[in-house]
Amino acid sequence: MELFMGNKHVLFLAFFFIASWVMQLSAVSATTKIRFGSNVLGNVSLNCQTKNGDPWTKVFKPFNGESWEISEATFCNVTSDEKGFIDTFAFYDPKRDSVRCPLSCLWAAVDFGVIGRNDEYFAYADLFLYWKKPKVAGNEAAKRQ
Numbered sequence: 001m002e003l004f005m006g007n008k009h010v011l012f013l014a015f016f017f018i019a020s021w022v023m024q025l026s027a028v029s030a031t032t033k034i035r036f037g038s039n040v041l042g043n044v045s046l047n048c049q050t051k052n053g054d055p056w057t058k059v060f061k062p063f064n065g066e067s068w069e070i071s072e073a074t075f076c077n078v079t080s081d082e083k084g085f086i087d088t089f090a091f092y093d094p095k096r097d098s099v100r101c102p103l104s105c106l107w108a109a110v111d112f113g114v115i116g117r118n119d120e121y122f123a124y125a126d127l128f129l130y131w132k133k134p135k136v137a138g139n140e141a142a143k144r145q
């Protein structure tokens, strides 16, 4: 009986390890929730591209946001009517973000730029990108003269 119980425990442990291993495997291929919110006046447009997919754009009205699922590396640039432009950056990088924000990653357009953090209530922003003011193009200036 003792031995029998022992075997049961071993079986249980084996099952437990296999189950957690399977869960880890599925976590690797799972999608991650992304949230983007805008805290600035004027529309903000997020222009993105994946390696093999078509480019896509989302437009955020002032003080609006949206969540969606993302599953592959995604690169984006951001244009704010009011604030300027941010060059292409890694919006979602599975290698970086499976550690940074395994369940949900948040980006927010704010006064000085776009900030990224783990979408948990107390998480600090850990990625900072700053608006570039659009250059007053030479020909724009010239047109006014």
Ligand SMILES: *[C@@H]1O[C@H](CO)[C@@H](O)[C@H](O)[C@H]1NC(C)=O
Pocket: 043, 059, 060, 061
């Ligand atoms: C802002 O975006 C909304 C929704 O896409 C659009 O209807 C509206 O015309 C845009 N406003 C400006 C000033 O571009």
Ligand SMILES: *[C@@H]1O[C@H](CO)[C@@H](O)[C@H](O)[C@H]1NC(C)=O
Pocket: 047, 048, 049, 055, 056, 075, 076, 077, 087, 088
């Ligand atoms: C912004 O990103 C979109 C989508 O990837 C791309 O088509 C566009 O050329 C980019 N704009 C600039 C100025 O980099």
